[in-house]
Amino acid sequence: MNAVLKTPHPLAGQTMTGADILVQILADEGVDVVFGYSGGAILPSYDAIFRFNARHAKPGMAEPMPLIVPANEQSAGFMAAGYSRASGKVGVCMVTSGPGATNTVTPVRDCTADSIPMVVICGQVPTAAVGTDAFQEAPISSIMGAAAKHVFLVTDPTKLEATVRTAFEIARTGRPGPVVVDIPKDVQNWSGPFKGEGRLPLPGYRARLKAVYENTIKPEQAAAFHELLGAAKRPLIYAGGGVIHGEAAQSLRAFAGAFGIPVTTTLMGIGAVDTTEPLCLQMLGMHGTAFANYAVDDCDFLIAIGARFDDRVAGNPAKFAPSARAIAHFDIDPSEINKVKRVHWHHVGELNRALDGLREYLAGQGFKPDYADWHAHIADLKKTYAMNYERGGELIQPHAVIEEINRLTQGEAIVATGVGQHQMWAAQYFDFKSPRLWLTSGSMGTMGFGLPAALGAAYAQPGKIVIDIDGDASIRMNFGELETATTYNIPVKIVVLNNYGDGMVKQWQRLFFESRYAGSEKSLHTKDFIKAAEADGYKFAVRVGHKADLPRVVREFIAFPGPALLEVVIDPMASVYPMVGPGQGYDQMITGEWIPSRTAAKPDKVDAQSTQMF
Numbered sequence: 001m002n003a004v005l006k007t008p009h010p011l012a013g014q015t016m017t018g019a020d021i022l023v024q025i026l027a028d029e030g031v032d033v034v035f036g037y038s039g040g041a042i043l044p045s046y047d048a049i050f051r052f053n054a055r056h057a058k059p060g061m062a063e064p065m066p067l068i069v070p071a072n073e074q075s076a077g078f079m080a081a082g083y084s085r086a087s088g089k090v091g092v093c094m095v096t097s098g099p100g101a102t103n104t105v106t107p108v109r110d111c112t113a114d115s116i117p118m119v120v121i122c123g124q125v126p127t128a129a130v131g132t133d134a135f136q137e138a139p140i141s142s143i144m145g146a147a148a149k150h151v152f153l154v155t156d157p158t159k160l161e162a163t164v165r166t167a168f169e170i171a172r173t174g175r176p177g178p179v180v181v182d183i184p185k186d187v188q189n190w191s192g193p194f195k196g197e198g199r200l201p202l203p204g205y206r207a208r209l210k211a212v213y214e215n216t217i218k219p220e221q222a223a224a225f226h227e228l229l230g231a232a233k234r235p236l237i238y239a240g241g242g243v244i245h246g247e248a249a250q251s252l253r254a255f256a257g258a259f260g261i262p263v264t265t266t267l268m269g270i271g272a273v274d275t276t277e278p279l280c281l282q283m284l285g286m287h288g289t290a291f292a293n294y295a296v297d298d299c300d301f302l303i304a305i306g307a308r309f310d311d312r313v314a315g316n317p318a319k320f321a322p323s324a325r326a327i328a329h330f331d332i333d334p335s336e337i338n339k340v341k342r343v344h345w346h347h348v349g350e351l352n353r354a355l356d357g358l359r360e361y362l363a364g365q366g367f368k369p370d371y372a373d374w375h376a377h378i379a380d381l382k383k384t385y386a387m388n389y390e391r392g393g394e395l396i397q398p399h400a401v402i403e404e405i406n407r408l409t410q411g412e413a414i415v416a417t418g419v420g421q422h423q424m425w426a427a428q429y430f431d432f433k434s435p436r437l438w439l440t441s442g443s444m445g446t447m448g449f450g451l452p453a454a455l456g457a458a459y460a461q462p463g464k465i466v467i468d469i470d471g472d473a474s475i476r477m478n479f480g481e482l483e484t485a486t487t488y489n490i491p492v493k494i495v496v497l498n499n500y501g502d503g504m505v506k507q508w509q510r511l512f513f514e515s516r517y518a519g520s521e522k523s524l525h526t527k528d529f530i531k532a533a534e535a536d537g538y539k540f541a542v543r544v545g546h547k548a549d550l551p552r553v554v555r556e557f558i559a560f561p562g563p564a565l566l567e568v569v570i571d572p573m574a575s576v577y578p579m580v581g582p583g584q585g586y587d588q589m590i591t592g593e594w595i596p597s598r599t600a601a602k603p604d605k606v607d608a609q610s611t612q613m614f
């Protein structure tokens with residue numbers, strides 16, 4: 001796993017402190033930025049990073065391991081996650097004990113739920129004080145045990161080195177996820193020999209991984225798949241975040257392209273295929289495109305790849321893909337097979353190898369399907385049920401803002417989001433030509449994700465344009481990070497779609513609670529986003545409220561070279577459509593006023609009972 005490490009390690013045998021060992025392993029693992037916040041229990045490790053940077057300083061070059069300090073540790077976690085999502089590398093976050101560590105619980109859970117590799121290093125009170133309610137002590141291994149992929153509390157300093165190396169291995173292998181390493185202060189201050197090699201024994205984990213990595217599709221399994229695909233007239237690929245995490249987008253594109261199989265993606269799978277391609281149906285699910293959801297209803301063979309039939313896609317598993325005579329499922333995690341929906345064919349293994357192998361097998365069999373009728377049907381669905389919104393009114397519609405930005409960025413920008421309506425409009429109206437451009441808190445749906453994730457992404461992909469599409473409420477959650485962008489001169493472009501409230505909550509209150517806006521209305525809130533940005537040093541901070549100004553202001557905003565904030569006052573009553581109500585089948589999808597529907601379902605038909613589930 002240690003890609004950059006030569007054996008023997010050039011520093012092997014040297015006496016080093018625990019903190020220096022930690023930092024050396026970070027460097028060996030390829031860590032080129034650490035996001036975090038200091039404090040008493042992590043001071044030795046912060047000092048070790050400072051000294052590492054001083055030792056390796058080269059004139060005219062950036063520090064090899066800069067420390068990026070946000071306003072709040074939650075943001076450090078989301079910056080590391082944004083870095084990881086945009087690069088595929090393990091993001092690193094380093095915080096102090098107690099409140100520093102507990103502030104990272106939300107990003108840790110967020111990373112587990114979205115399968116994002118991250119290593120969180122937490123300082124802990126000295127070993128002798130653990131369990132005494134010492135100053136700034138929190139039981140991190142217990143708290144994080146339920147939230148992380150794995151947690152280590154290092155009590156034996158001679159195991160620190162192997163533990164940190166193993167943490168990276170666990171974070172990035174199999175189904176990726178966050179690993180927390182809790183390091184008491186005395187372990188950081190301990191001095192001992194640096195071995196330069198070695199990992200902890202993890203026989204069960206490694207044996208399971210080996211079996212998964214070595215599992216290739218056997219000829220009889222390939223023949224069974226061939227039979228299912230050969231019998232299908234309307235096959236459809238449903239691709240999820242696993243395709244992105246597994247670096248399998250190219251293999252998916254080659255597989256779908258070789259046989260002409262249309263593809264729809266989950267929220268997490270956006271970018272797995274180029275959304276501008278004719279056979280890409282964009283996102284499916286609760287707020288998916290109507291044409292994707294209708295294609296799911298119409299398909300006779302559904303091929304799930306790195307996706308998990310979650311409730312935002314299969315709100316009613318029994319009614320999901322009702323015409324599919326067969327479902328196939330590819331995943332790296334065996335626990336996902338038959339978890340929500342029973343499938344007829346499955347393969348647990350690396351997606352890229354599986355898809356390449358299967359494509360070569362089918363091609364070798366001379367498989368040349370003719371899906372012309374299905375392609376015509378897909379083209380017709382895309383035309384008839386195209387995404388649309390009110391284009392004529394006085395107020396600025398949020399969709400128009402995204403279309404305007406997209407016209408300039410052309411599917412090449414990195415887009416991070418908060419959570420709410422703005423997140424869904426961004427998912428629906430942006431193009432994405434490649435993977436790792438779309439950064440969103442999918443499973444947890446954590447408001448406050450967007451701005452720090454965008455900042456982290458800017459470190460992962462310097463030179464790429466990074467846009468945070470945020471809501472007026474979501475951005476408030478980590479508003480302190482506005483200043484982080486100017487402090488470090490990170491050229492993120494922040495868009496606040498201001499509908500003066502928790503728009504998504506209000507939409508549900510309109511649908512299910514007779515428009516009683518309990519706790520979701522913000523029209524009397526007094527924050528001035530522009531003045532706030534100016535106070536934090538923004539040289540571009542502009543509010544736009546008139547439709548006619550939008551194209552010009554968006555152009556100036558995107559062209560601005562440094563951090564920039566654009567607040568757009570949007571129609572506060574705009575809703576996200578289409579919408580499949582919770583617990584419902586796609587045949588009950590409501591499409592709103594501007595997208596045709598092929599059923600008569602109306603908003604008031606959404607079953608209030610089903611909301612009990614959420």
Ligand SMILES: Cc1ncc(C[n+]2csc(CCOP(=O)(O)OP(=O)(O)O)c2C)c(N)n1
Binds near residue numbers: 420497504
């Ligand atoms: C941390 C957190 N708290 C609460 C929620 C529940 N929630 C989901 S969307 C939403 C409203 C978001 O408002 P805003 O950011 O302004 O986005 P809009 O829907 O208005 O575009 C809320 C409160 C959440 N997702 N995350």
Ligand SMILES: [Mg+2]
Binds near residue numbers: 420497500501
């Ligand atoms: Mg809002």
